[in-house]
Amino acid sequence: MTRNDMRHMDTEMTCQELVELLSEYLDETLAASERLRFDAHLRTCSGCEAYIEQMRMTIRLLGKLTEESISAEAQRELLATFRTWKANGADHRG
Amino acid sequence: MTSSTAARPTDELELVLALRVGDENAFTKLVHQYQSAMLQVALTYVGSRAIAEEVVQEAWLGVLNGIGRFEGRSQLKTWIMRIVINRAKRRGSEEARTLSFSEMQVRRDDSGPSVEPGRFRGPADPWPGHWWSPPANWAGMPEARLLSREMFDQVRLALDGLPERQREVITLRDVLGYTGAEVCNVLAISDTNERVLLHRARSRVRAAVERYLEQ
Numbered sequence: 001m002t003r004n005d006m007r008h009m010d011t012e013m014t015c016q017e018l019v020e021l022l023s024e025y026l027d028e029t030l031a032a033s034e035r036l037r038f039d040a041h042l043r044t045c046s047g048c049e050a051y052i053e054q055m056r057m058t059i060r061l062l063g064k065l066t067e068e069s070i071s072a073e074a075q076r077e078l079l080a081t082f083r084t085w086k087a088n089g090a091d092h093r094g
Numbered sequence: 095m096t097s098s099t100a101a102r103p104t105d106e107l108e109l110v111l112a113l114r115v116g117d118e119n120a121f122t123k124l125v126h127q128y129q130s131a132m133l134q135v136a137l138t139y140v141g142s143r144a145i146a147e148e149v150v151q152e153a154w155l156g157v158l159n160g161i162g163r164f165e166g167r168s169q170l171k172t173w174i175m176r177i178v179i180n181r182a183k184r185r186g187s188e189e190a191r192t193l194s195f196s197e198m199q200v201r202r203d204d205s206g207p208s209v210e211p212g213r214f215r216g217p218a219d220p221w222p223g224h225w226w227s228p229p230a231n232w233a234g235m236p237e238a239r240l241l242s243r244e245m246f247d248q249v250r251l252a253l254d255g256l257p258e259r260q261r262e263v264i265t266l267r268d269v270l271g272y273t274g275a276e277v278c279n280v281l282a283i284s285d286t287n288e289r290v291l292l293h294r295a296r297s298r299v300r301a302a303v304e305r306y307l308e309q
Contacts, residue, residue: 014223023293047228062268086116
């Protein structure tokens, strides 16, 4: 650990600072020294713990958003497009 | 971390080769695999479902016409998404929704705090920068409420309300499961930019979910 890291360790991370670093924390791209301060803060702060859970839940919700398929009509059009493309020579066009 | 839409490289190569010689099965397979993600991405740039479907159609024609030149230097899904984005951006800028309004939005909204400053204690407080109004614990909330239809409607509304740059990053990352590196590649943006835009977007969607749950 460098001296600079040590000095950082002395300053406690605030909640306001933590919320700005959260995505990097979740993606595990946070610098080691920041991560130590982050974890130290988290051990004593239930507000931030709840905040992180909220963010995890938000990401989970986003991952469950799915756009349904394109319409049946659009699928038929696609197939027609494909057949025209094929009739015109597929990959031979260059 | 790999995306749920990622195919094994050998499968992908086989599909590409089959498509080149006009194999309809290969085409149907690709359409099945990518269409919903393509629609999702197209909706990031255009204002209506109907136009997004047209964009997807145009993009497939672009895929067919370009497949002979696809050299496999990038992943197939990256290459396809770039085609969708190009088509969608062109359509998007023809619509009134984009341009001046969203350009202004981008500058205003890509910076600024993740959480309203009023939720934290001020400098005169013995605990400056700590929660004044801490977030609620959602752990006790019933799944049925958290994962309700209305909740997903709220999340989609929040996505729609994001500035375009944030919306494109969060859609690829969190909705479609691309990795950070893949997003940088598809959108041709830096690592730092990707992180900032993603974080800003996530923070805003979280705030929208919180507002909805606390109504």
